[in-house]
Amino acid sequence: MKKHLIKSIALFLIIFYGALLTGCRRSGNNKIKFVTSCYPVNIITLNLTENIEGVEVINMSENQNGCLHNFQIQSEDLKNIEKSTAFIINGAGMENFLNKVVYEIPKVKIIDSSIGINLIEEETECTHNHGDGEHHHHHHESNPHIWLSVENYIKQVQNVTNGLIIVDPTHEKTYKENCEKYIFKLNELKNQLSADLNELKGKDIITFHKAFSYFAKDFGLNIAGTINDEPENEPSAKQISAVINTIKEKNIKSIFTEPQYSSSSADIIAKETGVKIYTLDPAVTGENSKDSYINIMKENAKTLKSALN
Ligand SMILES: [Zn+2]
Numbered sequence: 001m002k003k004h005l006i007k008s009i010a011l012f013l014i015i016f017y018g019a020l021l022t023g024c025r026r027s028g029n030n031k032i033k034f035v036t037s038c039y040p041v042n043i044i045t046l047n048l049t050e051n052i053e054g055v056e057v058i059n060m061s062e063n064q065n066g067c068l069h070n071f072q073i074q075s076e077d078l079k080n081i082e083k084s085t086a087f088i089i090n091g092a093g094m095e096n097f098l099n100k101v102v103y104e105i106p107k108v109k110i111i112d113s114s115i116g117i118n119l120i121e122e123e124t125e126c127t128h129n130h131g132d133g134e135h136h137h138h139h140h141e142s143n144p145h146i147w148l149s150v151e152n153y154i155k156q157v158q159n160v161t162n163g164l165i166i167v168d169p170t171h172e173k174t175y176k177e178n179c180e181k182y183i184f185k186l187n188e189l190k191n192q193l194s195a196d197l198n199e200l201k202g203k204d205i206i207t208f209h210k211a212f213s214y215f216a217k218d219f220g221l222n223i224a225g226t227i228n229d230e231p232e233n234e235p236s237a238k239q240i241s242a243v244i245n246t247i248k249e250k251n252i253k254s255i256f257t258e259p260q261y262s263s264s265s266a267d268i269i270a271k272e273t274g275v276k277i278y279t280l281d282p283a284v285t286g287e288n289s290k291d292s293y294i295n296i297m298k299e300n301a302k303t304l305k306s307a308l309n
Contacts, residue, residue, distance in 0.1 A: 032168055035060055035084040037095050038068050039284050040147035041113050043293045044160050045088055047182040050290065052171050058084075066260040067145075067211070067284050070232045073097045078104060086111050086167040088160055092119055094144035111163030113156035117146050120213050124229050148282060149214035150190040150297065154183055189294050193219065196301045203308045204250050206243060208258040208266070211282035215300075224250055227265050231258075235265050247273045254307040256280040278307040 033056040034049065036042040042059040049055045060077050061068055068090075081087045082105055089095045091114030119142035146152040161179040165172045201220035205212070209231040216223050225246040228235040246252065247269070254276045257263040266277050280303060283296045 032085045033083065035081050035087050037061060037089040039286060041088050041090050044157050047290050048161055048164055048175055048178045050178050052174055065285060066231060068094050071097050073101055081105055081108055086163060088113065090114060090144065092144040092146050093142055109167050111160055113159045114146055115159050117152050117155050119143065122210065143210060143213045145211045145282065146214055148212055149218045150186055150193065151218060152214055154186050157182055185294060189297060193297060193301050196305060200304060200308050204252055206252060206255045207280060208256060208261055212280065224252060231261050240265060240268060243269055244272050247275055254278055258282055260285055278303050
């Protein structure tokens with residue numbers, strides 16, 4: 001208890017000190033600094049801040065090699081967020097770590113990119129050990145991987161644009177122009193993907209984790225199974241054998257791993273069933289370039305075509 005209190009005070013001092021520094025800096029020059037929680041919203045923000053002088057965009061989780069599911073926020077991250085013009089998040093439950101710390105950053109303006117997006121509700125089975133034996137839970141959660149639907153991603157771009165205009169109204173015109181320009185490209189991408197994937201409608205796919213639900217919904221693919229519902233840990237033997245059964249039952253010929261995670265469980269499944277392994281990228285890491293979301297999605301479409309034809 002006492003230890004916890006000391007920790008809280010220390011954290012408070014760190015944050016307070018951070019706020020003082022910000023105060024000084026802001027009065028000196030009006031530097032705009034956006035912190036993004038993860039890769040998809042980082043790419044959105046890079047596109048929307050094009051041609052705005054002196055703007056800084058920092059991705060909080062750039063060293064994270066995967067989704068934010070088990071992200072541990074550090075005091076350094078909180079300091080960065082505290083000093084930002086706004087903190088831009090994916091939303092839809094991807095930043096669950098914020099629940100525990102949001103009271104420590106009361107003044108931060110948070111832009112939630114998921115507003116107004118219809119979420120897919122899913123049931124996940126979890127096994128936890130609370131020290132008194134293993135517990136099995138069924139979690140009913142919304143799937144946070146909204147950006148893998150291009151339609152949703154376009155909505156996210158619009159939501160972030162609206163947020164940026166509120167926190168930085170001087171650059172309203174440029175934000176709106178950048179938004180239009182990016183959405184034009186994204187509509188082209190959407191049309192191209194629809195044309196490319198049209199012939200694959202109704203096909204079963206097995207992905208690594210539950211990242212592709214929105215993508216599959218957009219293009220009429222059926223997620224027949226996932227290899228690992230908790231991608232930070234190795235999947236259970238039970239989950240692996242469930243996938244193997246699905247592959248045999250549905251006569252599935254290929255499975256998909258993700259570049260961010262180990263393929264060792266997929267290798268086991270391939271050995272057992274003879275399926276071929278391909279890679280689908282959930283766009284949670286990658287190049288720090290404005291077109292990288294578009295490039296990743298095009299590459300995914302190419303992979304699906306060669307794997308499922
Ligand atoms: Zn994920």
